[in-house]
Amino acid sequence: MTANVIVTIATVVPQDFPAGTVGGQTKFSVTGQPDQLVDASVLSATFADVPAGDYTASAERLDSAGATLGTPVTAAFNVPVPPAPVSIDVPASINVTLG
Numbered sequence: 001m002t003a004n005v006i007v008t009i010a011t012v013v014p015q016d017f018p019a020g021t022v023g024g025q026t027k028f029s030v031t032g033q034p035d036q037l038v039d040a041s042v043l044s045a046t047f048a049d050v051p052a053g054d055y056t057a058s059a060e061r062l063d064s065a066g067a068t069l070g071t072p073v074t075a076a077f078n079v080p081v082p083p084a085p086v087s088i089d090v091p092a093s094i095n096v097t098l099g
Helices: none
Strands: 007-010 023-030 036-039 044-047 053-063 068-079
Touching: 007 023, 007 053, 007 068, 023 044, 036 044
Parallel strands: none
Antiparallel strands: 007 044, 023 036, 023 053, 053 068
16 A cells, blocks of 8 residues: 655755855755755755655755765655555444434
8 A cells, every 4th residue: 555655854954055165956865766956045855655665865965066065964764554444344224212
């Protein structure tokens, strides 16, 4: 069963670009999902329909030529397998008696 899981990764306090470096974009990644490149002023990215499994999320600052600045930050996470649907048998009719 595939769940419609949405994963949002965000940077809280991005580092300044080094002196003399022209700022570019921020690259957000989740294992097995297409990378997202966003303007350096954007601090988050959302990945939709992430199936159950183990993942690594990362964020890295890029200069204007697309080169990585510094070391990307990463975090491991897990999207659990959703529980199977539960079926409950109910009677075809319900009797109510008022006294």
